[in-house]
Amino acid sequence: MTAAVRTRPAVPPVLDLDARLALTGAAMAARLDEAAVAFEVNTAYLPGADPIPHITEAPLPAPAVTPSPYRTPVADLLHRARLRIETAGWCRDAVRDEAGAVCPIQAIRLESRGDRDAAHDACVALLDAIQDQFPAADTIPSWNAQQRTVAPVLAAFDRATRHAHTHNK
Template identity: 40%
Template sequence: MTSSPTRTSPPSAPTRTTPFEPSLDARLAATDAAMTLALEEAAVAYEVRTAHIPTTPLDLAAVITVPFTPAPQPPPDPHPTPVAALLQRAHHRLLTDGWCKHMLVDELGAHCLYGAVRAEAHGDHALESRGLEVLMDVITRDFGEGIDSVPGFNDAWGDGRIPMRTLDRAVRLADARSL
């Protein structure tokens, strides 16, 4: 009697009861591919629909009629008090010539806060001193006691927006104090 080997059938793979759900990355990639295809089709359709329209190159000189550089603004009416007028002139100088830091005047003619006040004082050291005093009052009031000088405040900024706003506030404070 020979025994025959018994064969067992391989285990069957488990059947899925839920449908396959692609991952979020797969769904995003499929959506991206579909959108790219739709945009390419729309671009081709636009080219086909507008191919018959004649076009001529645009001459920019005929379109642009304003000067490329802004016209210089006239200085504002001066304040009646000397310190307010000095600070106002310094503010106007910064607006027209530009703002800089780490030097009184840079190679392009831009000034720092201190340099603008000094230039507009025209050698009147008492007027310059009073203007810088009012400016320092505003700096201390707005930014605290940690700032020791106008140049130190000026050099702490990356652009002139805050220093110029502070100088404008100093103009109003000097005017309010009738200086």
């Protein structure tokens, strides 16, 4: 009589994240080595071929720092917020979009660097400048959403900045 031996199927070991990352890293290193060899074989007949081309990118120029022409705090803040909208872009229907563009209030908040009083004063000055030209405007966001281009927004910032500067705000 023969005895039947039952064997369990082999259960793969459970690997933790570090072990899986190490195995994946080793597999990727092997694939990269294989690709480097294939590249060298494929370009061996080219005279002066660099085995791994060196690609350099020109560094991005640093933004020009220009001093603000305004010495009063609210006018300076409005000027910086206007520059932020010019450089980052203008957003009409949200506080910020995926590309980094901002609405007028967000530009003021970012440029106020956490000074809530200064941000509030700048928003009040901007709303006053908007309501001088558009008396039906209730809030900055509602007025901003009605604009089709950035030009009226920048013009409102200019008017608010000049008013704050001339009234020592």
